[in-house]
Amino acid sequence: MLRTVFLxxxxxxxxxxxxxxxxxxxxxxxxxxxxxxxxETYVGQNFYKLVLLDFATQVLLTxxxxxxxxxxxxxxxxxxxxxxxxxxxxxxKNALDVIYSQTLCWLGLYFAPILPAxxxxxxxxxxxxxxxVCLVNSKPSSTVNLASRSKSMFxxxxxxxxxxxxAPVALSIGEVPPSRQCGPFRGQDYVWNVVLHAFQTLPLxxxxxxxxFGTAGxxxxxxxxxxxxxxxxxxxxxANKHMVGVLKNQLMLEGHDKQYLLNRLSALVRQQQHxxxxxxxxxxxxxxxxxxxxxxxxxxx
Numbered sequence: 001m002l003r004t005v006f007l008x009x010x011x012x013x014x015x016x017x018x019x020x021x022x023x024x025x026x027x028x029x030x031x032x033x034x035x036x037x038x039x040e041t042y043v044g045q046n047f048y049k050l051v052l053l054d055f056a057t058q059v060l061l062t063x064x065x066x067x068x069x070x071x072x073x074x075x076x077x078x079x080x081x082x083x084x085x086x087x088x089x090x091x092x093k094n095a096l097d098v099i100y101s102q103t104l105c106w107l108g109l110y111f112a113p114i115l116p117a118x119x120x121x122x123x124x125x126x127x128x129x130x131x132x133v134c135l136v137n138s139k140p141s142s143t144v145n146l147a148s149r150s151k152s153m154f155x156x157x158x159x160x161x162x163x164x165x166x167a168p169v170a171l172s173i174g175e176v177p178p179s180r181q182c183g184p185f186r187g188q189d190y191v192w193n194v195v196l197h198a199f200q201t202l203p204l205x206x207x208x209x210x211x212x213f214g215t216a217g218x219x220x221x222x223x224x225x226x227x228x229x230x231x232x233x234x235x236x237x238x239a240n241k242h243m244v245g246v247l248k249n250q251l252m253l254e255g256h257d258k259q260y261l262l263n264r265l266s267a268l269v270r271q272q273q274h275x276x277x278x279x280x281x282x283x284x285x286x287x288x289x290x291x292x293x294x295x296x297x298x299x300x301x
Contacts (some may be wrong), residue, residue, distance in 0.1 A: 001092050005157055008100050009164055012107065015050075016168050019043055023176060038182040040111050047108030047115060054101060055122050062129055066137045089138035094130050095154055098123065099161055106165035110172065 073085025178185040
């Protein structure tokens, strides 16, 4: 899991570093580079390509690699075919595919505004694709994934992916100069200057409220409130864990009690069967003796 997450995020970081090198390219120092005229458009095109390539890769792997493997294992049963063709539904890997698509959407949202609609359509197709993978290509996973643990793990991975996606976008808004020849922000030193200019045109009362949100008088109580809320949820979580442990112990005790009662019941049943067999064994010789007596009386007569 950690290796897959690291490789996915590392590939995005390499892409971001490559794009940054192209954006800050100085042809006087580096004769091999080609300075981009509209770097925002170029970055948006790359994220379009990544989204479409990821979708095409998943479709090709599902229908042209994993599906033939399943057919090979199904129609040619052997140890080799089972080793090559049998596939388990890997829930973490399939969930990471969705998280990767969401990360691409966050990264390309600023540079390609239509990208979220494309990603939404892609995820609809991905849902049915994963359904086909789960029901046809794969067998049930041998690893039990707890819902609570999996949810917390995926939320943590999603948070890391959001930070990785938000940092480059924030830097491109506040630190990277926009294109000089194209784009809605040409002529500005930074995109953030447009936000500052728009803020200066707001009414004075509204600006005072926004300034208050950035002061220590608001930040300190908000931090204390968030700390108390975090401690409350931590205490609730610990109490739930303790209650789960108590319930597990009660279930174990009830299981031992049921086993004891079943053992006692089986012992009583065996005892009754033994007594019945002894009674039958005693009654059989008596019946034989009476039949022998009757036969001797008849012969004497």
